[in-house]
Amino acid sequence: MRMSLFLRNLFFTILQPGVVAGLIPFLLARKNFENAFAGSLQMYHYGGMLVCLVGMGVTLHCIANFAVHGRGTLSPADPTQRLVISGLYKFSRNPMYVGVMLMLVGEAIFTQSANLFVYGIGVFTAFNLFIVFREEPRLKKDFGTSYQEYCKTVRRWI
Template structure:
């Protein structure tokens, strides 16, 4: 169990941490102190709310991968069982939805058009990755179980 926790921690920092943390930091680092010195406005609170919802969703999904799937979020260390509980009952890709909400929350909080454009690029990359890599792998790994799940649950929301 410790090994699974450490692997999930590593891949969480490596994947969503880089996509939703490190890269956005580099995109807006020159404006962070300026933005944080301004008084809070309504859009700051909205950005925090959307970010928090996205973070909750992402952490929930990582937990489901570990508990239900006995694996991690990484394609390098995938789940051994198909995860269909929790938010996975409503969308096949809630973790990507969570990361997108984190990015949109950041873009709103920092009033950053560059972060918003980056979010669009990330969503496009997620979509291509899901369609051309993840879905074929899930079909190969889980066969009919995944086919039935795919019929019942939408790709996004």
């Protein structure tokens, strides 16, 4: 059971944040990444890396929390069995999305790519629409009063 949950989380981590915050940004700003590593790194490169690493840490912490406390994955196709309100979820209802956004902001800073800044705005918009119109209604249906009480005490973002 634990191995299955680990493998499902690994799969969805590669599929979702891996594509959104890894593959697509690399494809959009490939030359910018190559140029950054071809020359000497500047302070903004280090700042971008720091922001990106913080985002990775937040995202991985949330994924682990979903597996351990929620008994599920980050994917809407394989959601948690229990409402997760511990860890970073005490401060934000959507810290995993915040983590992914931090990765994107860090990559945009690192590469100085206008394409990544625009992409990040699009991703944030898509996240917000998905949360409001799909995820929150499902959580209200699945977890009822406990989710509604949680929403009263914890903000959607930060």
